[in-house]
Amino acid sequence: MKEPTYWKRSRGAYRILIIISALMVIISVAALFFFTDDTGTEEDNTPSNKEYTTIPTTNDDPNTIIDGIHVRTGLVEAEGLMAVVTNCTTCHSAQLVIQNRMDRDRWIATIRWMQKTQNLWGLGDNEAVIVNYLVTNYPPINKGRRQALSQVEWYELKE
Ligand code: HEC
Numbered sequence: 001m002k003e004p005t006y007w008k009r010s011r012g013a014y015r016i017l018i019i020i021s022a023l024m025v026i027i028s029v030a031a032l033f034f035f036t037d038d039t040g041t042e043e044d045n046t047p048s049n050k051e052y053t054t055i056p057t058t059n060d061d062p063n064t065i066i067d068g069i070h071v072r073t074g075l076v077e078a079e080g081l082m083a084v085v086t087n088c089t090t091c092h093s094a095q096l097v098i099q100n101r102m103d104r105d106r107w108i109a110t111i112r113w114m115q116k117t118q119n120l121w122g123l124g125d126n127e128a129v130i131v132n133y134l135v136t137n138y139p140p141i142n143k144g145r146r147q148a149l150s151q152v153e154w155y156e157l158k159e
Helices: 005-044 047-054 081-088 094-098 104-117 126-137
Strands: none
Touching: 081 094, 081 126, 104 126
16 A cells, blocks of 8 residues: 555655754854853953963972982882882882881881781892881981971961
8 A cells, every 4th residue: 555645755754854953053063162161262361270380390300308208109209219219219208208107126027927928929138128228217206296396497388
C-alpha cells in the first residue's frame, strides 16, 4: 500500500527541522566558545593579576635559600643540607624530618628502621654527613616554649 503524500511531505519537513536545529546548536556552541574566550582574556589582564606575576618567585632555582631556609623543603641551610635534600625528601616531605627532633642515636635508629622496613638505600659516606646535619640542626629540645627570636631582621611588608 502506498503512503499518502501528505505523510511523505511532513517527513521532509521533519528532516529540514532537524537540520536547522542541528545548525543552531553548532552556532550557539561556537558563539559560546568565542564569548567565553573573550571574557577569559579580560580577566587575565586585570591589574592585580599582572602585579601578581611580577612578584619574584623561586621557581627558577629549586635550591633557593631565603633567610637561611632552603625554600623548597623548609630545611635549615647548613653543612650537609644537599645530602639531606637528595636522600631524605624523595619518599616523604621534609616536614617529616623537620618536625622530629632527636639525638644522634635516635636519628641513626630512625635511618636503620627506614632501611629495614621502608627500602631506604644505604647512605654510604653520606650517612655521617646526614646524621651530623640532623643532630646539629634538629636536636631534641626540652623547653616547653619556643625560644625567643634572635637575630631578627625586621622588614616592612610591601602592599
Ligand atoms: C625509601 C623511602 C624513604 C627515604 C629515602 C627516607 N625515608 Fe624517612 N620514612 C619513610 C617512610 C615510608 C616513613 C614512614 C612514613 C609514615 O609513617 O607516614 C618514614 C618516616 C620517617 C620519619 C618519621 C619516623 C617516625 O618515627 O615517625 C623520619 C624522622 C624520617 N623518615 C626521616 C628520614 C630521613 C632523615 C631520611 C634521609 C636519610 C629519610 N627519612 C629518607 C621512607 C623513607
